[in-house]
Every structure is written in structure tokens, then in C-alpha cells.
Amino acid sequence: MIRGFFNFLLFSSIYIAICALAMVWQSEEILQLKLDRLNFAGFVFFSTICSYNFHWYLTPGSIRNSERILWGQRQRALQLTGCVIGLLGSLWFFIHLWQHWLPITGAVVLTFLYSAPKLPHPAFRWLAKIAVGKTIFLSFVWMYVTTLLPAFMADMMFADTRDLVFLAVYRFFLIYAICILFDYRDREEDRGQGIRSLITALPDRLLDRLYYISLVIAAGFALALAPAVPLFVVFSLLAPVAVTALVKAYAQKHTSDYVYYFFLDGLMMFSAILHFAWLAAGGI
Template sequence: MRGLFNFILFSSIYVGCIAIVMIWQTNALLHIEQINYTYYAFVFCATMCSYNFHWYLTPADYSTSERILWGARHKTLQLSLVAISGIGALYGFWLLREHWLPMGGAAVLTFLYSAPKLPQRIFVWLRKIAVGKTIFLTSVWIYVTTVLPLLIEQQPYSHNVLWFALHRFFLVYALCILFDYRDLESDKKEGIRSLITWLSTRNLKKLYIASLAFSAIFALALYPIDNWLLTGILLAPVVITALITRYALKDRSDHFYYFVVDGMVMLSSLLHFILTIPGLL
């Protein structure tokens, strides 16, 4: 069972499912009636491809991380997943080709996040200026799970779209700060710069608290779109993340981070989905 759990977690199947659940919540919360289900398959495949590519490029030299060591033992599997999911993503892109421009933007942002790990000189140079890599990652998640579904279905802009996107952005950004703080030493050894290596501990703490606070504020701003129950669901991961912060700073377990901390990204989406099951309430 542990081997199966590690496979689902470290092969990025879990994170692919997180993306799918988040897209579902976007469609449900913003009342998108005409849903393009091809987009779900495309995002799952693209997420699997990009994450396995990222971890395939991550060296195990400077780390005792169980995930990185698992990847070092399963390089062939990771490369196979990159190839298979990449083919699926390309096919999905072809089916959605009329939206090539907004989808291309997501591809560029995704590549910029992993590019500093490539050995070519131009990409090695990016390590020195990639201070915003966390912003790139956060932006991709929000763009793909919140903005793109609306663009594909040609939904009109509303303030609720903006509040929802900002709520998610600041929550994901706060979670990314936790990850970057945990990986501080390995990033320094690899020569990869980020806000974590640039900001002082005091300023980083302020940025983290501000991100959670803004996420909560924008969740409250969404109250008119539904009811207080849904607002509570949106606030749940913000509150839980704040409560587990001290523990997260001490426990650097990959299972805790990639299952629990990553899981905070989709917690409100999962609760929202459960509450829509007929007869549950």
C-alpha cells in the first residue's frame, strides 16, 4: 500500500486530480453550463507531463527528499509518463486548437518554471534571474484552473471571476512559500534564486501572512455569489493552512507536503463537490 501511495503521489497522478477538481469548482461556482470535457483530459495530461518533466530534471545530488530519491530510482518511468501524457496533451491541444493563443500562454509559463533546471547555458543563466519562479507556478495554476475554462467557454467577465481568481492566487502563493522555504538549502546548492533566497525571514513571514489574509478577504468578497456555507468552504483551506504552518515549518516530510499541503489547494473544491451530492444535505 505504501508503494501504491508513493506511486500515486510521486508520479503526479495526485496533483493531476487536484487540477481536475479545481476546474470542476470553477465551472460550478461561476455557473458555466456548457462544459468542454476535453479540457479536463487536456489539463490532466498536461499536468502529468509538466510535473514529471520537472522532477525528471531535478538532481538527487543535494537532497535526501524521498520524492527526489524515488524519481532517481524511476527515471525511465518518469520519462515514459512525460512521453505518454505529452502525447495526450498534444492531442487535447489539437482538439482545442481554436483556443491556441490563451492555451499557449499557459505552456510558456509552465516552461519558464522548469527551464532553469535544463543544462543548456541559456537555461542555466535563468537560475540567476528566476526570482519569480514561485509567481510563475502560482500563475499557471490559477490561469489553467480558473481563467482558461472561462475563456474557452467564452464566459463574460464579472467581478466574481476576479475575486475568485485572486482568492485562489493568494492561497496557492502562500502554499508555494511553504514549499520554497522547505527547499531553501537545495535551491541554494543548485544555484536557483527565488524570493525565499532573497527576502529576509521577517519579510518572508510578512509576505506569507499577507497572502493568507488576502485569500480570506477575496473569499469573503464572493459571498453574494452563493451563500455563507460556500464562503465557509472557501475559507476552510485558508484557516487550516494557517493552523498547520508551525507544524509545516518543522516537519519536512515529503508525504506531508505533497499530500496535505498540496491538498489544501483543492480542499474547498473537494468539499464543494461532496456537498453537491444529491441527498447529502
């Protein structure tokens, strides 16, 4: 029963929606943003539920033994229900945020385009043939929603964007490194389906360089935030970078969905957890 509940949280995309909320919260804290946090959090949570259930509902079965795909095949109605509930919830919270319709629409379009190649229509299928930068695209979407979008919602002025740029670049390259591991695991299937990306094209030697260079860049921009944020916050930003650098060999050897969709996805919010714990302890 415990495993069934854990699978529900993980594979119904509630867990990844919590990751998104944690990252948004940390962006608001680091950048000291003033915005309608409650309604924006509701919008992010439900839109993440909607988009991920939509994505996985359209994902066909695989010859690879995937616990998530097997769960999805058994829970098709639940995935569709999650998509509908997520859509209704995000629409409800959007009503309270309608004055920011332009940056929100940008997030919705970007999110849709990532899953669009899975739609059974030639108008969308061709996107898979040209999606060489799909890993870059996904990393940008996550960075946009969790970092840039909160700043746009707070009407952050261009004169105050240095720390925003540093945090955005940090987030992008950390997420990109994590996405590389996902695409490395799935690259044979991507090749079989004709999905093109840098990860399917590059040899292992160059892929390793890209992976570690991304993490070095992420670490560099985390350190660049040091004058503006407390030292422990910088440490919290560096912690997931270090863990991601250390788990590469393990993740490539152990391809369980639990390793990827719980542990690796969880690394995206690891910094926010440390940050929150530090504040809860009094920010000493």
C-alpha cells in the same frame, strides 16, 4: 505494496493532476461556465502529468533525504514514460480544443518556462539567476490554468468578470502561501544552486508577514464572492485558508515529502472536495 501504490500515485504526479482537475471543476461550478468540460479535463490532466514528470525528470539528486527524489532516481524510465504519455494525451485532447489555441498556448508556454532553468543549456540556465519571482510565477501558472483558462475556454465576457477576478485573486494568494512553505523548506538548497527568490532573500520575520498577509488577502476575496455563491461554498473556500494558516509551524518542522506533496498540495483541492461533498448531499 500499499505504500508502493501510494508512492506511485503521489510521485508519478497522478495525484497533483487530480488536484488540478478538482480545482478546474470548482471554477466551472462557481462561475457557471459553459465549455467542453470532458475534453478540457482530459487536456488539463494529461498536460499536468507531462509537465510535472518533465520537471522531476530534470531534477537532480539532492543531499537532502527526499523520498520523491529517491523514487525518481529509481524510476527514471517511468518518469520519462509519464512525460511522453502526458504529451500524447494532451495533444489528443488539444485537437478537440484547437479553436482555443491562443489561451492554451499561453498556459503551455508559462508551464514550460517554470521548468526551463533545469534544462542543461545556457540559453535556459540563466533564467535561474534572474528568477527572483519564481514562487509568484508558479502561483500565477496554477491560478491561470485552474481559473482563468476555463473562463477563456468558455468565452466569458469582460462584463461578467467580477467573480472571476475575485476567485482568481483568492486562488493566487492561497497557492502563493502554500508555495512559500515549499520554498522555505528548500531555500538552503536554492541558495546553494544560485536560485534567487523572495523566499531566499527575505528574513524569517518578513517572510512570516508575507505568508499571513497572503492568507488574509485570500480570505478577503473568498468573502467577496459571498453575494454570488451559496454560504457553504464561501465556507469551503475559507477552510483551506484557515488550515494553511494553522499548519505553518508544523510544516516547517516536519519536512517529509508526504507532508508537502500529499497534505500541502492537497490543500489546493480541499475546497473543491468540500464543495463537491456539499452538492452530493443535496446542496442543503
